[in-house]
Amino acid sequence: MTPGELLDTGVLAVVLALLCVVTLALLARERRTTRRLRTQQVPPTSPRSDPARQRRAAIVVNPSKFTGLDEDALRRRQAYVAAVFRSHGWDDPLWLETTPTEHGQRQAREAVAAGVEVVVAAGGDGTVRAVGEGLAGTSTPMALLPAGTANLLARNLDVPHTDLAAALDLVFSARDQRVDVGWLEVDRSGRDAEPERHLFLVMAGLGFDAAMMAGVEDRLKARLGYGAYVVSGARALWGPQAKVQISVDGGAPAAARTRAVIVGNCGKLTRQLVLMPDAEIDDGFLDAVVLSPRGGIGWGEVAWAIATRDRRGQRRVQHLRGRRFEVRSGEPQEVELDGDPIGPAHRITLSVEPGVLLVRCPPLHTPEGP
Template identity: 70%
Template structure:
């Protein structure tokens, strides 16, 4: 065989080999994180298997002249489907007792439904005049409650009960310990945070695009396809592992032609696998997609992912694992108050991990400081 033919043959072998190695490294990292999350979730579920006797069942009532505070708890019971009815009642009784112990009235419990995901329940809580609305569920429940509370001056507490719990991770809220999460509701100050608004134009010329609030991230393309491909059955059984399975399915696909504009700047034409816009940037404790993103800085951060194959996905994984801020040919970083994306063909769209269907155009804008969240000061990014 000639020398040139041998080099070409070696190159053909090296490309899939490098892609396989990159994918294997990524799967090892994600699997390790998933196993840690599974252990934390087991500790969290174990909290409800027996009553918590250290919380007294009765606290002397406050003087009649003192108004006691009251909370509403908007709960998504589907997140506790692995608990039997008795364990669910013990959980609610524990929360009620904790509020009584702190001198509050027993909370108003409002359950979400398959068609009402939390916003309607939060508005009912506002009408009842509560002092704080506590979202007990996953990121979808938290987002829906926030949509009703934004701009009202009534704070939101969070009792995380989902798989990802993205907002809780970004605000350093306890997401595997109910007692600690309740302590935050009782003792933490109200922190003003930004929210993002996503307009979804499905045809590219919709007269009235859909408008959705998000707290963590909104994206289109690869990450939205991953979220859309997660099966509820696998999510309940595997937790983060369901995202690994869906990600492996969506890893190989064509790039999309898109135009991207930040604020009132020029349009830039790109070929991309995904565009993700973040109000904050953490995916898990150790995986940070947007290292400079802060939830209260009045700006949005964005990344444009442009891998073409296995080796390029390795570059993307390396940029995320090393918290690269400079960007490179496969990962571009953007920053502004608004981000617009136009697509030649429809792409899947997601916000805070929930798929919302396909669209040909999306517009994202930040609304600074309009939501109060009960949280202790969280770790800040160290910008270089």
Template identity: 75%
Template structure:
């Protein structure tokens, strides 16, 4: 083959090789571009991941069934259905219902509710149920609400929570702020030398003497028929008992010996709408108020009643007023003791102390503290 022909054949081979390389490069590039386009199409056409549904709030309702014994089964079911419907209408889950028992009066149920992550624990019962639920939630940062169902409803009265209108009480769950309030702690020494005394939380008042004897004398039958009037009947029975010799100490002060019918220590001071035992008591001031009642005879009881009705703040020989962070009372003879209206037996010594701002309660705003 001539040299020119060889050169031409070689050049053709080189050109062909170059064209082949270029074709391969274009093919690889096209495939890569195709893969990117297909991936882009898949990404665009793929359904967007669903946003997680927001967590709905949930309440627990700790119910004392004895307070609803007057209702038949259908009435109870209607009450529960209405309550659940109210929560659903506000975007909440159906509430968790937990019933108290004679041995577990509310604190255990409240702790169970907290373990299940609820946003508020509501007490549906009397003052004993409210107190027990408060003991379960105090210090946790989870608020307590009130759906009152008892006779006294002492805390509800002091916080202006409706105690005879379920709809109005439920409305506060969704409209009222959470308010930090104080709790009281009652330490009960039944023998006077108890190395391991009992300790109970209370919210309204703890007392020793006449008021506790009055509470202990209230019969359930009378409460069902007379309501608050049952306490009047029991009080009349206990009115003429003997005075007790006690020694009282406020904070770290000196003990003072007195003869008294009752020593009542209050975290707040209202008994009924118009009956205020301690007019200066506030549930959010970090202090306890106390009254020492020392009447003897009918005229003296009249003086006590007048001092209470007129909301006398000065005190007098029949009604001494005290204030501090703690109050201790030692008795010569065992005296009846009560807290928030529930009698708890006799004791020779009690100590009452305040724990400020330990509990959140959903209730109407409290008046500002005086400066």
């Protein structure tokens, strides 16, 4: 091999070596770049891929409770509520409106089928009762955004009924409490083979209280609020006593002359006014009061007994407790459940179904001290 050939061979070898080095370097740099890009890249996510964003509530709203707000005000309130849910990492809520013929049962069942975490009842006691009926027996809890006049369940569960922000806060901060529900069977003729059946959460009964509810005019309620019940109660105060037969847990019927028989799953009317002091919404029992006043003095005795919660020697206020009550009346009496009048009937049957409804609310009982 000549020196020239050796030189050419050496040059070729050097060139080939350099090419190999450059190629390896380029490959190494490409691998490092790919690795760096891989570690920096965030895979695209849909809004619902984050577990926190998968949480969603349904709000069953009764639009008739917001007739005092114009369309812009309603949109602002709805936008505010949605913004509160987003601020807690939830999706925008599913809004479901009630109608004059569908009061919330179907909407609640639709919400459960959609897989929401909680169903919020935004309306009065009728809306709350209907939503509760749709959720009873499911694992989906109910929360409350009270918008009615009485807001009886909210008062009994210590849910703020005049502060939207505070009530909303409970949706995210409160625990689910298991509560009882009551069932009311209404036999209007006294011989019905298939009585009407309604769920109630607070109280149901017949007589004076139902007549008072039936006498409340919508116009007066819109103007006076809770005071409309006082006006209607004063009108119904002087009606006649009714002859009834009351049976508790299948026992022998007891005759009574009464102005009202009220059976409660819980017992509070207002913060200070407690009709049934022993009633607890999670104790598996119903409590009842039988009011038997005669004239103005009799009503004074009833008012004193309720205001002071004094039962000693009370002839006008009788307290009963059981799991099933049957009340028969010779003459048809007005009937109400959770403050809503539903017309007259000869016979009603009331029973309790323990622990079948979850409600998101403050603790039901104050923890006992050491």
